[in-house]
Amino acid sequence: MTSPDPLEPGVAARADAALDRIGLTTPRRRDAALAAVVAVVSVAMVLVVLADPALGAALRGGPLTVPAVLVLLVVQSGALAVRRTRPALCLAVTIALQVAMAAVLPPAGFLRGPAPVIAAYTCGAWSPPRRALTLAGLAGLVETAGVVGSAPAAATVAAVLTQLVSSVLTYLAATMLGAWVATRRRYAEMARLRAAEAVAAQRARADAAVGAERARLARELHDIAAHHLAAMVVQASVVERLIDRDPAAARRTAADVRARGRATLQDLRQVVGALRERGEDGEEDGLADGGAPVPGLAALAELAAGSGASLHVDGTPRELPPVADVSVYRVAQEALSNARDHAPGAPVTVRVEHQEGATVLEVRNGPSAAAPEPRPGGLGLIGMRERAELIGATLDVGPLPDGGWRVRLELPRSPA
Known part of the structure; x- marks a missing residue:
């Protein structure tokens, strides 16, 4: 299943990336930027109207009419800064300022800024449908009452009905547009989730x-x-x-x-x-060494150096069976990995003792010098115990009195 508009996810992603690049990384910042843009557009719209003698005459009243209208438009646009966090409050403030603007303008003049329409759209997109439609209807009624109340002499039945229909239809249309866009957004998101679930199910079956x-x-x-x-x-x-x-x-x-x-x-x-599992490029997955020979105790010095641990070897080394050699190395590798993950910055010591009847591996780390990063629980201890059982060794794992941790593996030597 595909989204209703295949271009929509890409366009939205590119728009988000562009806004992030200019510092508009949160909804609040983006709404504030929108409020500033709408304020500039509203002021420019009034100035364009005033430049036309025929249209500007309807807006000119007293000497303070135009400055008052400009201030109201700017404040009205500023209310959009909370349009997504408080959509109902945003619509109420813009409508109240719209009524104030109707009171300032002369009886023959009427001006509706873009802010109330955007606020109604936001209510449709972010509020439940019934509540959004109710708010849009109330906004139309309040605006009509404000316009009629500011010029009662011109309030004929036809004029009142015309204003009422214009206001209600404008806000209802904006609200329904917002609800439609939100529905498409939710539908596209559900389609993407279902597609992802289908891909995951297919992969699971494979x-x-x-x-x-x-x-x-x-x-x-x-x-x-x-x-x-x-x-x-x-x-x-x-x-x-x-x-x-x-x-x-x-x-x-x-x-x-x-x-x-x-x-x-x-x-x-x-x-x-x-x-053996292979990746898309033909290389074996899960093999960090790219298929190199499996290491053993002979590679323990390199492993300890790469992990920042100190290595001490006591006794005369003796050759171990291949499986035991690999298992001892893997236990040391897992112990060092656990020390790095759970005790970052702590000193780590690796000691190998070649005794008369056994080979002993011991990995110790001190208390953590820094707070460990939260990591999901792993299967390291289980894997070490399985390897110890496989070769007949004894594994002892536990905390130390100083707050550190110890992993001790004792492998008895088979009689010659």
């Missing part, structure tokens, strides 16, 4: 389909790996038995194991490649 397909591929990955690895284990045991009795057969079986291993790796690469 994501669900992708998730289901990825789950199927993951099951296929498991089946492929289990099938090929089981066969390779059987063939390896055959090689072990034949290596002394029939070396030629052992070599053939070993070659078959090698070929099957290569085929398995190729199948795994294909399935894993399908499981």
Whole structure:
């Protein structure tokens, strides 16, 4: 579904941007600017009328008539500064000044500034329809009463009816125009919201389909790996038995194991490649390193330096299993990220201890030196606990007596 006028959102956005560039960033400032423009236009309109001898004669009365009319027009225009915050008050003030203007002008003269019409339009756009129409009708009646009361000698029935119809129709038309524009605005906004909801629902369905397909591929990955690895284990045991009795057969079986291993790796690469999400440009999403090898403890010094933390390594490093090596690094990465988010400016220390029976990672941060920025709750602790369970490690997370925080991961060493 599209908006009633496809150009309307773009025009409104460009108008808002133009007003923002000149400093009119709030409704109050924009209304004040409108009031100033209307005041200038109203004064210019009176001066143009006075320049015409035939039209100006109807406005000239006493020596103070023209200055009084100009002052009333300026004040009347100034009431538009509150047109959106107090639309009913704005209309009431402009109509009251319109009545005052009718009293100042000579009996044959009548002048309606643009401010009351704009005020009636604003009531239609920002007030409930019934209230807006009531205010427009009252505005027409009050203006007619003021005009008739200022010149009772000329108040014939025809003149009164003409003035009444002119006033009521003018304000009702302005009010209905404002209501129509507000309705179009609301309709366009609803259309945009529905379009956004439709796009979001479509994306959700697509994501669900992708998730289901990825789950199927993951099951296929498991089946492929289990099938090929089981066969390779059987063939390896055959090689072990034949290596002394029939070396030629052992070599053939070993070659078959090698070929099957290569085929398995190729199948795994294909399935894993399908499981990895890719962006629109073909790059893998969520991989900050662009597909580089997964880091481990060897990259911990670079990670600590990039986070502004100090690193201390105790003991002789020993090689960890690949999964454990990656998991320890990821726990350190998440701990440093949490320290940066929840304790900005606090000193952070990373310590790795290579003990006789375990490898211990400890990340400590002091109390926050500044108020942390509000952030949505994450899944960092849950992810760290899952990684610890995966490699059989013990995770201890909690506050320190000085107001800081500690993350301690202890990974027992498997017997050789």
